[in-house]
Amino acid sequence: MSLADKVLAVNNDLPIRTDKPVHSGKVRSVYWLTEADSRRLIEEKGYDVAADAPLAIMVISDRISAFECIWHGEGGMRGVPGKGAALNAISNHWFKSFRENGLADSHILDIPHPFIWIVQKARPVMIEAICRQYITGSMWRAYSKGERNFCGIELPEGLTKDQKLPELLITPSTKGILEGIPGVPAVDDVNITRANISDNYEAFNFKSVDDITYYEKLLKEGFNVISDALADVGQMFVDTKFEFGYVTDSEGQEKLIYMDEVGTPDSSRIWDTAEFDQGNVVENSKEGFRQQLLNHFSEPDILLNKNRMDERLALAEHNALPTSVLMSISETYLNIAEKITGEKIVLSDNPKAEIVEILRNDYNLID
Known part of the structure; x- marks a missing residue:
């Protein structure tokens, strides 16, 4: 076989x-x-x-x-x-x-x-609930261009790439295209503020304003549970995405739950602690694959520019990646799963x- x-x-x-x-x-x-x-x-x-x-x-x-x-x-x-x-x-x-x-x-x-x-x-909450412990990825790209307000949060001056943030930050974005919310463009995966959510909580499928506070609690506490456990196996929990929804239990009580997946290499950035202490970022998540793709193709703008989506889809369809690339991703996923x-x-x-x-x-x- x-x-x-x-x-x-x-x-x-x-x-x-x-x-x-x-x-x-x-x-x-x-x-x-x-x-x-x-x-x-x-x-x-x-x-x-x-x-x-x-x-x-x-x-x-x-x-x-x-x-x-x-x-x-x-x-x-x-x-x-x-x-x-x-x-x-x-x-x-x-x-x-x-x-x-x-x-x-x-x-x-x-x-x-x-x-x-x-x-x-479940009845999904229409939010990609993102939590960040370090400044990297899209937050760093925005910061390096001079933006200091990210999802309604004021970031201090003087931060450097991959630095630990002063506190754990919640930086939500929309899940799907949401119509008719003041100040929120009707496009998928657009950054939003806490005020956007609290002012329009029903449009995001929250039952009450109090449940916004509860989702933030579950997000931060869930992040910390994973972060502490990863630290025990020499890994850093950098950032992640959670999703939430409502279900009804056998006694008819509606409750907010975690859904989709949590703390995986697909939905999170996970870095090796020993390497980071030496000044190196070693990804134990899908981010490593993204970097390989950017290095593999001669025109990385195709992968980064949403206006070139047709070219990007053609690139994926017509280019078989080397087996070594897929096997290195396999090793990353299996190793981190076995550590966890x-x-x-x-x-x-x-x-x-x-x-x-x-x-x-x-x-x-x-x-």
């Missing part, structure tokens, strides 16, 4: 029983279960959700996205070996830590296989067959 065969690249063609279209994102595909199957599983498995809560099977893939494109490699490699299992293992670990630290639940109800989650439908979880990630020879067997035998979800 070739290495390419071990990569789960296509994850929207599984024979999972559903009466709705399969929703495919850049990395995950979501299969909404029928109402009958959702009710049956809630009863059989004793999930702490409302009896009529819609459930879904969320299947991760090994695809790698960057600069809003999906990339592939030589020899039919349509993804990164081990990436999907590593991402899920890391998220599972942090969600468990959050519960143990009394923070909040997640959308995940069950983990039948390293590649899949059974999740409950303390367990080795075992690559499956045939993840699709395993998923189908488990969902057929243990969950009766395969026709």
Whole structure:
């Protein structure tokens, strides 16, 4: 079996029983279960959700996205070996830590296989909740051009690239295109201020103004739980993105939860502490892949300039990356997952067959 065969690249063609279209994102595909199957599983498995809560099977893939494109490699490699299992293992670990630290639940109800989650439908808060401990990335690019107000936060003079910030900062952006909010452009992923959110909390799907304070608490406390644990394994938690939503539990109580993924190399920057102390930034996250792409292509502006999206998509489609690039990303993801979880990630020879067997035998979800 070739290495390419071990990569789960296509994850929207599984024979999972559903009466709705399969929703495919850049990395995950979501299969909404029928109402009958959702009710049956809630009863059989004793999930702490409302009896009529819609459930879904969320299947991760090994695809790698960057600069809003999906990339592939030589020899039919349509993804990164081990990436999907590593991402899920890391998220599972942090969600468990959050519960143990009394923070909040997640959308995940069950983990039948390293590649899949059974999740409950949540009403998402329309915010990419970003937390920053160091000045780098888009914040540094803005600062280096003279901007001192970032998401409504006044930054002091004299900061240098990759420096630790005076305090942990929340710098939110929009999730999706939101229409009719004063002062907020109707484009995806635009920076917003806390005042934008509190003045228009319902437009962002918050139930109350108080829940804005609660989301900030969950964001900061979640960040600190991860940061402290990473410090114990010689890593720095630089910045990250969380997402939140509302669900209803089995007693009819609506509650704010963590959703999507948390603290992964896809959603965060993670740096090696020993290297940083020597003056070097060594990325243990997808940021390293982004830098490789910028160095690999002769015209990096195509990757950075949103006005050149057609060229960027063509670049991703028509250029197979060297196998060595994808394998270095695989090593990064597997190594950081094993550091975080303390367990080795075992690559499956045939993840699709395993998923189908488990969902057929243990969950009766395969026709």
